[in-house]
Structures are given as C-alpha cells and as structure tokens.
Amino acid sequence: MNKHEQYRLKQLGEYPFARLRKLLEGLTANPDLALIDAGAGEPRLPLPSFVQPTLDAHLSGFSKYPSTTGNDFLRESIASWLMRRFNLKHIDAQSQVLSANGTREALFAAAHALINPNADEKPWVMMPNPMYQIYLGAAITAGGKPYLQPCTAATGFAPDIDGIGDDIWSDTALVYVCSPSNPTGWVADEAYYTKLLNLAEKFDFYVLADECYSEIYYAEKPIGLLEVAQNMGNSEYKRCLVMNSLSKRSALPGLRSGLIAGDAALIRQFSKLRSYTGPATPLPLQHVAAAAWNDEDHVQEHLKVYRDSLDAFFAVYGGDIPAGSFFVWLPVDDDESFVKRAYAEQGVKLLPGRYLGAEDDWGVNAGSGFVRAALVDGAAKAGELASRLKDMAC
Template sequence: MNFPERFANLPAYAFPRLRALLDHHKPGGDVVHMTIGEPKQKFPQWVTDVIVENAAGFNSYPPNDGSDELRAAISGWISRRYGVEMDPATQIMALNGTREGLYNAAMALCPEQKNGQKPAILIPNPFYQVYMVASLSVGAEPVFVSATAETGHLPDYENLPPDVLDRTSIAYICSPANPQGAVASRDYWQRLIRLAEKHDFRIFADECYSEIYRETAPVGALTVAQEMGANPERVVLFNSLSKRSNLPGLRSGLIATGPENMKRLKQLRAYSGAPLPGPLQAAAARVWADEAHVVENRALYQEKYQVADAVFAGLEGYMPPEAGFFLWLPVADGEAAALKLWQETGVRVLPGAYLAQGAAGENPGTGYIRVALVTSAEETRVALTALRRCLYD
C-alpha cells in the first residue's frame, strides 16, 4: 500500500519525542509539568453556566462560520484591541482552535505556482509545527528562517534572496513568539508589510499570545497594516481564547482578513470545516466580549515573570520574555538538560530542538529548553529554583 511521500520525512511530534526521551526514566522528585502551553489558571466561572443555558443547541448543527453573535463579539474585540473595524459578515470567521485555521488558510490561499515556480512559505525557526505541515500539504517549499538572539528572536525575512521572496506566497509570523517571547515592534511589522507588498505575499499573523505581556500590549499586524493603508487582503490574523482566557478546551479561535481572502476561506470550510457546537459558540461570544477576566489573568502571569526574573537574576544568557508564558533558557544541549532535570528533580521541560528544524546542519533550538509558566506562582518558584540549581549552579 502506498502513502504520500510529502510527509515521509516528518520528525516525530514534539511530545511523543519527549515521552520517548523521559518516560523510561524515573523522575527525581514530585512531577511538575512545564512542557506544554496549556494554561492551568481558572477560566471565568460563568462559562459553564452559559453552556448549560444554551444546551438545547446540541440538538442542531452549528453555524459553520460562527454564529452572528460570535462573529460580532470577535469583531468588537478586534475593534477594542487593535483599533480596526472589521465586518463580521465578510471579514471574520470562527475557528475550532487556531491550529485548524493556520493549516486550512494555507490550503485555501496558497496558489499552486508563484511566478511560474513552486511557491515558498516562510517559517520562523523555531516554529509552531502546523506551519510546516501546512506548507507540505499544499505542495509549497517550507523555507525555515532562524529566529535567534542575533535577529532579536524574530525571523529576518528581509535578507532572504530575492528569488526566494519572488516566489513566496505566505509568511508565517508568531508575535509574541513561541517559544522565545519576543514581540514584533511597529517597525518590524512595517518592514514586513512593505516586503510583502513588494514581493506580493500574504502575512499569516499568529498572535495567540497577544494578551499575556508585562506592561505594554504588543502592537498587532492589523493595526500597523491599517496605519500604512495596506491592502486588507495582505494580512491574515489568527487568535484564540486558549491563552487569553485559559480555555484551551473550548477551541474558540478566530481568523480575520480581507473579504476576498475570506470568500476562499469560507468556501473551503463549507466542505472541510468542523465548527464549534452551538452552546460553545454562545459561551465563546460572551468570553470574547469580556475583558475583566483577561486583566486578572494577565496579572497572574506578570507575577510569574517577576518570579522567573528573581530566580534567574545574574544568569548569563537569561532572556526575560517580553510576552507569552514561555522561558527560552540557554543550555549546552536541550535533550541532555531535559533528561538531567527530569531524573534529578521531576521537573519536565521541552528540549528546544523539538520545536525547530535543522537548517544547514544546525538546529537553532539545540542549545535551549522551553519552560511553560502554566502552574501557580508558588509552584513556578519552587520548580524554577530546582531547575536553576540542577542545570546552572
């Protein structure tokens, strides 16, 4: 039996690789999970009430693109957060989590050829793994661009060869960055948008960590594109309630872009989409419309930033994250460090190499571990203190 060759060289996904690395060894203490970006802080108590109140909706097929109420709530949030007005009917679609959208948007919007050649899709390296699989699925060439300390932990797409840029169809960018916590500045977005206009490609702006930050809200791609008067089809925004509202299981994501892009996105989703159940859409609408719980949630993360800064004070190479909830900690070898930490302390972290692709014989994640600040502030303090003693002191 034959199988598609385009997926033949995919590495094992990060978390099965981690289990293979660690699970046949005993933990050296009480287990603390700091691997996956799965928030453990409380979500609003009233979410369950809204689902129950709308439970009769389980008896009906849900609106594929999102209910009018949900799309209106998302539009209102984009207006408040980014200062951009978007038509709920023609520029916004609800997603079953952003991973679905980040994949299917490439399916809907990447052409078979660009300037008579195989299209290229630009990917920051390290990266969220769906970017690579989406590129392979549409027959494009994934071009991995290292996001290192030298580039401010964001990819420098401007220095790619002109022939690569001329056949680029899509550029993925994650800001705040997963895993480094770096934030794209207004100048960075301006330069990227100008580059996209010059070489005629779309920017897929993955801003799922945008509501977790230290002091200043990260500027969004839509805001800058509007300020520049860019074509509304140029930027495709993705966000969700998973991090913003501690609701990864609700699977409420959004995609927002120009009306021509949206026509093609909706057409594909009519055939292949898996919409949120109606009661969950009702709950999501309420959550997108509420900001008080987001402010409270952000304060808890800000407390954990302070904990991390105190624990790693004076540590050479420690980079306080600007936003998001990951630490990107330098080590000699990420796999060896993760295994040592597990065997000696029971703290479980992710080797950085599992989030990156080797390019020119080098993997830019090899010398790092990713640590998710998803437990309580006190648990975080204890775990990070054990981590520092084990790996650095």
C-alpha cells in the first residue's frame, strides 16, 4: 500500500456500530427490563417460506463457480421485478442489470468504478448528511471529495440541491441519493428526482440512487429514479444507477443479495471492475434471490408489520410518521448522552445521530441532536419502545 492509499484509509472514521459499542462500554442495560435493540437496521422477521425448498433444490450449485454479473436467470428476475415495480417499459437483463452481494459492497464499489477525480477534475461526490456511512467511505477511498448536503428539519430532511452553486455542480462527478432515507425516512418525489436529473444532464454527473428501503413505506409507494428518468424521456436511463436489496424488502440480510441497474455504459464500467474484484453470489443463493424477486406476498406481509410498528410507536410517542423506511429519527438534546441513558435506564439500544453524520467545514454535524431507532421487532415492541423513550423525555 502506498502512502497515498494509507492517507485515504486514515481519513475513515470508526464505523457507527463500533462507536456505539465503545459508547456503551462499562454501562449495564437496566436489568429489570427486557432489552430492546433498536440500534441496528436489521429486519427480524420469519424466513419467507420459499427459502428452504429453493435452497434444497439447488444445493448442487455450490460445486460451480457463479458468474460475477449474476447468472442470467437471476438478472432476468431482477429485470422483471424492476419493470413491474417501477412501471418501466423495458430494462435489459444483459446490459442494464447486475447482481450485487448486498448493496453495501456495490454502493462502495460504485465510486471506484465511476469516478476519476484527478483526471476529470471533478472531485465532488455529493451525499446526504446524515447518511449511510458507506457513501462517505466510498468517496474518500476512491479519491473524491465528499460534499455534504445537509438534511435538516429546514429542508424537510431532503438533501439540499437548491443552495448549491453552479461552480460546485460543474465539479461534481457523482451524487448519492438515499430514498427512502436511512436515517430520516424522507422519500424523494418525482419533482426532486427530475430536478436532480436535469442538473446531472446540464453539469455532466451521475446519480446513484440507493433505494433499498423502497418497499418499506407508510402511505405512498415511493417512486424510483429509473421511473422518473423514463417519464422524462430518458428511457435508456442515461447517467442513472439504482441499487436495491433483498435485505430489507425480503428480510433476508444474511442472503447478501441485491441489484444494480441503469445506464448500460455505467453497468459496463461497473462490470469491468467487478470482473476483477469478483463479488459473485453462490448459485444456490442466486436461486433463492430470484424466488424472492418473483414473490410479492411476503413483501406485503412484511409491509403490514412495519406499518403496524410505526402506528404503535407514534400512537404513544406522538409526532409525524416518516414516509419511508423502518427508522424513526427523533430530536433530543444531546444524542450521545441520550443513548447512554436510554440503555442504562430503559434497557433500549439506539444509535446517536452524529454517528450517521459527518462534520461539515463549519464543524456542524447534521446528525447531532437526533437519535435513530429501528422498528424491526414488531408492533408490540415498537409500542413498548415508545413508552420507554417517552418516560425519559418526561
């Protein structure tokens, strides 16, 4: 590793859950209460019924090398799902779709595949603040400069695009959007995506939408980036990449399977990188993934659990129900001390908002003053969580 690479890695902070472990070190969760772990966004729902029989039927596939792009049958299931879900007239399984080993690795690799900050003199990689921390790590290690878009109550938690000058846009290579958003629950509407795609066209940058919570929403089904591109007449999805995941939609975080889709030129570039890094999904797991994309019944069952959980939480806690995702993003005085108290006094694990944000040039971390709770244990626990947190506020 050369000095330059070491420097890049040194810029990465500790991952949020490592920070959380340190924060809670030496504290004991209230022993009189059953622990509620709302820290991690890990779905905890029963295994969908098709998983075991599909796995059993395809076990022999472990004796074959899988394709790093995803085998044809999986890419075809993904393309069909994208067309059904986002009303796409067409997306080509061969040239516009790839399989991912979960979206985390793909979101990280994207910056490495798509940007070339030194040669192009386009250093900025834009991202919401607070954000899924992978965007930040990806931008830094790929040699880009993170540009933080504050998502605050003042912007309705949308990543600000109106207050950014043309000089910044023209030096922007890539914009990460997360809709529905982890952690704020904000969802991009058609107008937002349209504005962003118009800017991408004008200033020549790529838009990467992380839509892994697209199937978890309260009232309105979120629109997707590819659908908006098509509505604008961009039916080849130029400049667009979308990632989605079975981790949240199908409650299969251990399957490590997701999708990458969009502009064929970007898919080609991405494919080339992946032919070297080789993140292939084992064949039996690809069969499970295809079965998951082909089935909507389990997704509807999951959705009901998440909606009931949001209802149960907000009936007790009060406030506005977020449009999407299974997270609640609660304002508090000091997020770290609130999380410590919640653990020690109420037996509740939360995540301090600052761990999901980054400090901007003015030393402001847009995640500070919030805590994130993941409603992943069903309605009864969500209601219980709300009443324990409410007791603290009193």
